[in-house]
Amino acid sequence: xxxxxxxxxxxxxxxxxxxxxxxxxxxxxxxxxxxxxxxxxxxxxxxxxxxxxxxxxxxxxxxxxxxxxxxxxxxxxxxxxxxxxxxxxxxxxxxxxxxxxxxxxxxxxxxxxxxxxxxxxxxxxxxxxxxxxxxxxxxxxxxxxxxxxxxxxxxxxxxxxxxxxxxxxxxxxxxxxxxxxxxxxxxxxxxxxxxxxxxxxxxxxxxxxxxxxxxxxxxxxxxxxxxxxxxxxxxxxxxxxxxxxxxxxxxxxxxxxxxxxxxxxxxxxxxxxxxxxxxxxxxxxxxxxxxxxxxxxxxxxxxxxxxxxxxxxxxxxxxxxxxxxxxxxxxxxxxxxxxxxxxxxxxxxxxxxxxxxxxxxxxxxxxxxxxxxxxxxxxxxxxxxxxxxxxxxxxxxxxxxxxxxxxxxxxxxxxxxxxxxxxxxxxxxxxxxxxxxxxxxxxx
Amino acid sequence: xxxxxxxxxxxxxxxxxxxxxxxxxxxxxxxxxxxxxxxxxxxxxxxxxxxxxxxxxxxxxxxxxxxxxxxxxxxxxxxxxxxxxxxxxxxxxxxxxxxxxxxxxxxxxxxxxxxxxxxxxxxxxxxxxxxxxxxxxxxxxxxxxxxxxxxxxxxxxxxxxxxxxxxxxxxxxxxxxxxxxxxxxxxxxxxxxxxxxxxxxxxxxxxxxxxxxxxxxxxxxxxxxxxxxxxxxxxxxxxxxxxxxxxxxxxxxxx
Numbered sequence: 001x002x003x004x005x006x007x008x009x010x011x012x013x014x015x016x017x018x019x020x021x022x023x024x025x026x027x028x029x030x031x032x033x034x035x036x037x038x039x040x041x042x043x044x045x046x047x048x049x050x051x052x053x054x055x056x057x058x059x060x061x062x063x064x065x066x067x068x069x070x071x072x073x074x075x076x077x078x079x080x081x082x083x084x085x086x087x088x089x090x091x092x093x094x095x096x097x098x099x100x101x102x103x104x105x106x107x108x109x110x111x112x113x114x115x116x117x118x119x120x121x122x123x124x125x126x127x128x129x130x131x132x133x134x135x136x137x138x139x140x141x142x143x144x145x146x147x148x149x150x151x152x153x154x155x156x157x158x159x160x161x162x163x164x165x166x167x168x169x170x171x172x173x174x175x176x177x178x179x180x181x182x183x184x185x186x187x188x189x190x191x192x193x194x195x196x197x198x199x200x201x202x203x204x205x206x207x208x209x210x211x212x213x214x215x216x217x218x219x220x221x222x223x224x225x226x227x228x229x230x231x232x233x234x235x236x237x238x239x240x241x242x243x244x245x246x247x248x249x250x251x252x253x254x255x256x257x258x259x260x261x262x263x264x265x266x267x268x269x270x271x272x273x274x275x276x277x278x279x280x281x282x283x284x285x286x287x288x289x290x291x292x293x294x295x296x297x298x299x300x301x302x303x304x305x306x307x308x309x310x311x312x313x314x315x316x317x318x319x320x321x322x323x324x325x326x327x328x329x330x331x332x333x334x335x336x337x338x339x340x341x342x343x344x345x346x347x348x349x350x351x352x353x354x355x356x357x358x359x360x361x362x363x364x365x366x367x368x369x370x371x372x373x374x375x376x377x378x379x380x381x382x383x384x385x386x387x388x389x390x391x392x393x394x395x396x397x398x399x400x401x402x403x404x405x406x407x408x409x410x411x412x413x414x415x416x417x418x419x420x421x422x423x424x425x426x427x428x429x430x431x432x433x434x435x436x437x438x439x440x441x442x443x444x
Numbered sequence: 445x446x447x448x449x450x451x452x453x454x455x456x457x458x459x460x461x462x463x464x465x466x467x468x469x470x471x472x473x474x475x476x477x478x479x480x481x482x483x484x485x486x487x488x489x490x491x492x493x494x495x496x497x498x499x500x501x502x503x504x505x506x507x508x509x510x511x512x513x514x515x516x517x518x519x520x521x522x523x524x525x526x527x528x529x530x531x532x533x534x535x536x537x538x539x540x541x542x543x544x545x546x547x548x549x550x551x552x553x554x555x556x557x558x559x560x561x562x563x564x565x566x567x568x569x570x571x572x573x574x575x576x577x578x579x580x581x582x583x584x585x586x587x588x589x590x591x592x593x594x595x596x597x598x599x600x601x602x603x604x605x606x607x608x609x610x611x612x613x614x615x616x617x618x619x620x621x622x623x624x625x626x627x628x629x630x631x632x633x634x635x636x637x638x639x640x641x642x643x644x645x646x647x648x649x650x651x652x653x654x655x656x657x658x659x660x661x662x663x664x665x666x667x668x669x670x671x672x673x674x675x676x677x678x679x680x681x682x683x684x685x686x687x688x689x690x691x692x693x694x695x696x697x698x699x
Contacts, residue, residue: 012448016582016626052583399448
């Protein structure tokens with residue numbers, strides 16, 4: 001056991017905990033006698049996978065991947081990274097049905113955050129593709145599925161590890177014929193144009209996401225680049241391959257000075273990026289990693305934000321409150337708080353998971369460097385806006401939500417708490433995030 | 445729990461009726477702080493400060509009574525205050541202090557010793573207990589209210605200035621000792637501040653009000669800088685003053 005300083009991907013609010021790396025379920029169970037939380041590859045942005053003064057279970061020792069069955073079922077240790085899983089599965093013609101924007105996540109972390117991807121509008125979050133979960137809790141080990149211990153199964157999805165430690169996951173994988181994606185790109189000069197195209201046209205595509213410029217004010221506020229894609233069938237590719245993704249070739253070697261990403265440099269970047277995209281491009285073949293995991297090309301890119309780090313603000317709102325997206329972007333651009341290209345996406349059906357983030361409608365994610373005095377207040381205002389629209393903020397990204405706001409955003413919180421009370425009666429599973437949000441505490 | 449912006453959700457103040465501490469607590473409560481524990485020697489003033497914290501948004505504001513002339517109670521006061529938080533503490537403000545009237549104290553050994561007890565000995569005893577608890581906690585911050593008087597001691601206020609100098613230097617050592625522990629200590633060095641402590645004293649250049657000090661403090665808590673100056677320009681002013689020849693310093697400072 002060693003004392004280590006841990007923070008999330010945003011590198012804010014670090015704390016020190018004792019780190020244990022269990023290699024089997026017995027060792028996991030033995031560690032649940034005091035305050036504890038599991039941690040994967042540390043890609044949640046905030047304080048979800050750290051626990052000041054407590055025990056953090058590094059899940060990297062929970063390894064092992066079963067052979068993939070002919071129906072595409074595979075059982076994977078919670079500590080296996082998506083990168084490793086795809087390196088095995090792609091050459092066999094299987095792809096993960098839902099992937100977040102990076103392969104550097106553990107399978108356990110994917111469950112904890114109930115991750116979504118560019119296909120949420122069609123396929124939902126990862127929870128919809130999980131057939132079984134093994135969970136070690138303080139009252140015992142459970143084999144769960146949508147039909148067996150279903151309450152615990154769903155309560156665990158998106159619960160940031162607070163029901164127990166996930167040790168293995170059975171996924172329903174998806175068939176692919178090649179390692180290429182056909183991508184259509186369109187550039188839009190304002191937010192309304194891109195949103196109406198997404199609302200009417202996304203259903204025709206398997207994958208869809210828009211990158212929005214949140215720093216341009218006036219007529220071109222929210223100008224955007226929309227990329228949508230389909231897996232390329234073998235019949236339409238000259239030299240079809242099924243190759244594993246390539247490892248990162250670049251690395252940010254040290255912390256950038258905190259002011260590197262300032263309004264001016266971010267604006268310049270946004271401008272360059274917007275202008276470099278084609279106005280209309282059809283059927284461009286891209287590799288799976290270029291399309292799904294563009295940032296995996298540069299290791300430790302979070303260090304670009306400097307010593308004070310950054311927060312990611314991601315929220316979703318129902319379709320009938322789509323104007324919240326416009327309002328949020330206009331407030332941000334008016335406040336001149338610098339924000340990197342934002343990601344806009346449509347969400348499809350939600351799962352029954354009480355703490356899962358996605359709900360049908362729209363989601364917007366913003367990367368914001370910590371520093372501007374106005375930023376905390378601007379985000380508090382956005383919280384109020386999102387809450388009034390019946391929306392919510394994503395726990396995997398959060399590092400600054402207030403407890404009461406969180407509780408109001410997740411109306412099924414009590415369903416989660418009753419499951420937690422059953423499997424973790426003494427509240428051993430906790431984290432800096434849980435303490436900050438009073439999540440899992442009786443006083444709510 | 446402190447969030448990504450360094451905004452604490454719970455705060456303990458040792459010296460809870462200090463005007464500067466109260467101004468800081470008001471601003472913290474207006475942001476994220478929902479639990480406040482105020483420890484001090486005057487129940488009436490503490491109750492007023494607690495009521496004020498609630499007015500500014502704290503859901504819970506409790507008080508602990510103690511006498512800073514008895515360092516033997518410091519560990520108990522810290523334990524009691526932290527217990528009232530009901531979980532890991534985010535921020536502890538050490539605002540215990542006594543300015544006094546130099547001319548009445550400098551020929552009185554008991555009064556002179558009391559200045560050191562209240563301004564140094566009690567705070568250091570409390571900090572010793574706090575340090576251990578925050579290291580165990582793996583997180584949490586301490587803000588010690590020092591003074592620019594600690595940077596260069598004035599003849600007219602050497603008991604106060606000298607005591608603050610002792611506390612200030614000691615805290616720099618504690619801050620170093622906390623590196624890598626997850627906990628940290630920051631030092632606030634305000635200039636002359638209009639408050640009940642300085643009522644009747646002659647104002648000098650760079651005098652501010654408590655709200656300005658609180659504003660600078662919140663900014664300093666967000667950046668995490670070791671020494672927070674208020675107003676910030678005093679960092680440079682005192683860089684110069686610190687290096688003045690003694691005669692020049694006395695000409696300036698003894699007036």
